[in-house]
Amino acid sequence: MAPKVLVSDKLSETAVQIFRDRGIDVDFMPDLGKDKDALLAAIPAYDGLAIRSATKVTPKILEAAKNLKVVARAGIGVDNVDIPAASKKGVIVMNTPFGNSITTAEHAIALMFAVARQLPEANASTQAGKWEKSRFMGTEITNKTLGLIGAGNIGSIVANRALGLKMKVIAYDPFLSEERAAKMGVEKVELDDLLARADFITLHVPLTDKTRGILNAKAIAKMKKGVRVINCARGGLVDEAALADALKSGHVAGAGFDVYEVEPAKDSPLFGLPNVVCTPHLGASTAEAQENVAVQVAEQMSDYLLTGAVTNALNMPSVTAEEAKVMGPWLKLAEHLGAFVGQLTHEPIKAINILYDGVAAEMNLDALDCGAISGIMKATNPDVNMVSAPVIAKDRGIQISKTTQEKSGVFDGYIKLTVVTDTIERTIAGTVFSDGKPRFIQIKGIQIDAEIGEHMLYTTNKDVPRIIGTLGRVLGENNVNIANFTLGRTHVGGDAIALLYLDNPICEKAISDLGSTGLFQSVKPLEFGVH
Structure with a gap:
């Protein structure tokens, strides 16, 4: 019977067709994820669940998902999936960390340019009929120091682009080796060193207990005066109120934000401040990225359900x-x-x-x-x-x-x-x-x-005569056929074991009969489910 997958959020039709081409029975219901009750009722029938951000995979949903084997998120963030609950239920959680990497990295670079040259404000002023040439004095990016907080997949792409722009790149990442840093062409530094030296700081780390508020008021105070901060990673990495204070005081010269502590961001301490460029979580919003992550989800889920291959799993x-x-x-x-x-x-x-x-x-x-x-x-x-x-x-x-x-x-x-x-x-x-x-x-x-074998019998005993004969006789009397018989011992007269591969499960009477002979220290039936 073909595995059955539910697509409960908006996903590319290309991805849906990939499921079908691979022989997966797929139901495409892109609005179902918004209705938690409807999802709860539907989920027991499915082996896989493909989602974006609208579907919330809660412990209640997982408890109802009796056949669910895999949840895959088209995108990097899996904040909408309860991973510990999924792990306890034995459900693999996958994401697609590379499908929108280039798009997100490009957005970070775009925000850096926009903040460096005050492009949104200059655009608004010019279109309003003003010609405020002297008002918008920018700064060059060439020869400036870019501080990366996080040098993983997206961070490394940003570093590569920044080096092409003739910037000096320094990086703070506890998992970055000196060898990897040298290959990337960046200098590995501690966080305090980065804060003191960087002209631009861009974040590329997940939101965890350790990274939450990594740029808080204390960290911002250590930054070089005139620094510009870019965040296209996760809301909550930066204390927005503390950053707003630093922008107002002039300690921080500008900021570009695509992610916020609360989303959708209807209000933020950053809104309305001069030289702050804000976008509505557009990091992955290109046609190429949307297609890439959708295709990756379909391929990864199909591979797992059909062959057992596990790609980009977060809990396995x-x-x-x-x-x-x-x-x-x-x-x-x-x-x-x-x-x-x-x-x-x-x-x-x-x-x-x-x-x-x-x-x-x-x-x-x-x-x-x-x-x-x-x-x-x-x-x-x-x-x-x-x-x-x-x-x-x-x-x-x-x-x-x-x-x-x-x-x-x-x-x-x-x-x-x-x-x-x-x-x-x-x-x-x-x-x-x-x-x-x-x-x-x-x-x-x-x-x-x-x-x-599927059904086996394990016995321990002293190396004495009559063991083989007794096993054969008692099992034969109880109509249990032996497929294979293996013996072993430490030395003559020492400890010995027998392992029998049986055609059918051994009955309680046979176990009792073997125990009553007095020859065996233990008699243990085993099941291995090999078929």
Whole structure:
């Protein structure tokens, strides 16, 4: 059955056609997102939801969305999506961070020019029949210092354009490496240094608890006198009242704003001030950008729903279509390893440690982590998936760690998973053979070679006679057929294990009969859902 997608906001017809061309069943209802009750009633039928800014994806909507797997926002901002609630529900949240990057960067440059030369006021004056040539004394951009707050995708485009205008560019970004700064042609600085040196300051960071009010009254006081401030990123980054005071005092010479603390901005301390250029959130408002983000949303959602490829997700590691093909068996192995220890562990887990060896260490480890954690969590909550499992683990205070190493054994690579509780450490390892099938290769330090089936039986015992015969007899008496049988032991007479791949689930009577023989320390049925 084809995945079903709802487009609840205005989106390009090109995007809608992409869904159809890819075999997705799509309903285009561009006004539905404005009606929260109608959306609530409709959403249970859909696997995917494509939105812009009008649709509000609230916990109530997510609770009703029984089949929803992905929400994708055409644009960068996802303020209208409750990401923590989506993560707990196992719903991937995507955006399109690159579709309007050039448009937004160009708008920042345009505002910088407009503020530097007072273009809107000069235009209004001239069209009013005045000729106030001496009133509008501007400033050159050439040889001025531009301070970037945020040097990510949009910030780097602004830097490139500014360097072309012969500006000197300095950047504050905690995630910017010296190597990346050198490649961009900018100087990496601390925020206070940027404030003191920049002739123009432009912001290109998301709105978070750490960035909210990054240009407050205290920061503005540290700015160079005569600075001009541009904000095309997010409202709330700049204290508008404090900036208005600085503009009135002459400490700040001008400002260009496209975003505001409250939108739609009907009123702002900045409105009506001289040499302040204000636009109504036009950063992404070009025909090219609108088409780009809509097409990206359709392609990203289709890729995920049809192939499992994850692009530009905000609550899950991205996995390309190529990675999904190569990683598929390894991801399934990680889930199986997690499912094994999860089904055997009946007390609170304190830590999960994952070792990646050889070729496994070269893959997308964040995605493999999510697979292993989801396998563990499904033992107690079948509804979790790769999105929600890490959130649940974090909520429970479970410490997650991973280690990588070069090929160290006979296998090209393997994954070793250890779960730690107050009383026990439980370890299992597995690999993927050339046929693409995951296999268990070590349990409790005991070497094995076990094919993984949907229904399995795991037993522990001392290495004594009669184990194989007893297992065969009791399962046969209870009409349970054995597809595969794997044994392992530490040494002669030591600890031993058996792992049986069964054609059908084992019944309670068979488990009871095995327990009553006195030969087994534990008898545990396992389910892996491999089909």
